[in-house]
Amino acid sequence: MATHDTILNSKSLEVIPDGLSLALTIPWYRSLWVSSISSIAVTLDGQELAQDKMSFRINGKRFTLDEVPNQWEELWFMQDRAYLDMHLGAAGAVGSDHTITFHIELRLPYMQIKPGFYLPNIVHQTVTLKVQG
Amino acid sequence: MTDVATKAKFKLGVTLYSFSAEWAAGQYDLESMLARVGELGIGPGVEIMASQTVRTYPYTDDAFIKQWLGLCDKYGFEPSAYGTNLDMGRNRAKEMSLDEEFDFVLTQIEAGAKMRFPVIKIQSAGSELLTKLLPHAERLNVKLGYEIHAPEGPNTPKIMAIRETYDKIGSPLLGFVPDFSSTMSNMGRTMLQAFRDKGLDEAAIVKVQEVWAKDTPVFERIGEFVAYLEGRGLDPNMLGPFGRMAFNMNGHINPLEWNDIMHQIVHVHAKFFDMNPDGQVDAIDYPLHTKILVEGGYDGYISSEWEGHAFADLGVMDPFIVVKQQQDLMKKYM
Structure with missing residues (x-):
């Protein structure tokens, strides 16, 4: 995966008290405002997760996926991980394997094509990850 | 053969953008990255992008500026160019007004000047914005450079419009930053491999x-x-x-066209993706590009910009080593 399409790595899947979390690397070559994320969709072991079963965590704050495109003052610094928390009702099991399809669409806020329209970057990845201890 | 009359007046350097993938992966912090650059003898110029390197972007705090200047002193680097961005669409509900654009860019220019960068790379060269920024560039004694990157070239309509704006304003502080991506001989091997x-x-x-x-x-x-x-x-x-990137990031304009704006070149990105086994750069004619800048009397910095990370996975190549090889190659023609 290169700078334009890296989002997950082999250590990305972690346990949270009510499910699993994905540690995300920004799929671009610079830091971006959280509002640069247009949408996120995740399929976990063949099941597409409802949007309200996920939240986005960064800089010690948590946002619903609805709120993400409005966070224009929150910076996703290039060296920081953001977390996509998947609320599954129970903590995930360390060491178990899960197949994840991650789809994210970005709107690059400095690459204006014409007023109101910006260059997108779309990353779509399917990976099998082991839950880290 | 040494011909004093055609000796290079420019200095070499590197943009830390070359190490984007390693930076994103957290393999280096600013000090360890600069230390590696210094150990290899790359430099003396160092360029950074505010939106990549500065955690408080678009603002820069005194602690960061102090750290930057201290590291430059410690390793003997010279600040070359500071890359700014204009995130006019960060608020989806409302695009920036001209005043907001001005504030967003000026804070980066002010920081760049404090960090002793002689050139600030600007992303928008609109006439109104430039007119507002220029008195500040004069006050801070920095040049403003607009990058010419593939698919643009010195004489494409978009750049011609900026050249006309520059002519109208008529300030020696306004210039261009050629990027060799505009003037490639063929598609790079790294990109073709990504396609395969x-x-x-x-x-x-x-x-x-x-x-x-x-x-x-x-x-x-x-x-x-x-x-x-x-x-x-x-x-x-x-x-x-x-x-899309194949066409946007690899241009095939004649390198001799850089002569048309030679007097306005304030900084250069020596773009490359890979080195060939014969020691030459893949897909870009470095003897020719270097010769053009030597003979044109260009006297700023040339930043090595390795962009293979856009196509190649992290770890496939060591960008620090290839930048060193590319600089050694350029030195032969200086």
């Missing part, structure tokens, strides 16, 4: 290079290649963003 990795067969590899070499506008060439793939029953989405 995505599943393109050799017939499609031949076709993409044939379409790339045409003189038609970029959007037409992208359309032509997409039509070719669809005609063969292939989904253009299989290439992800690489299909």
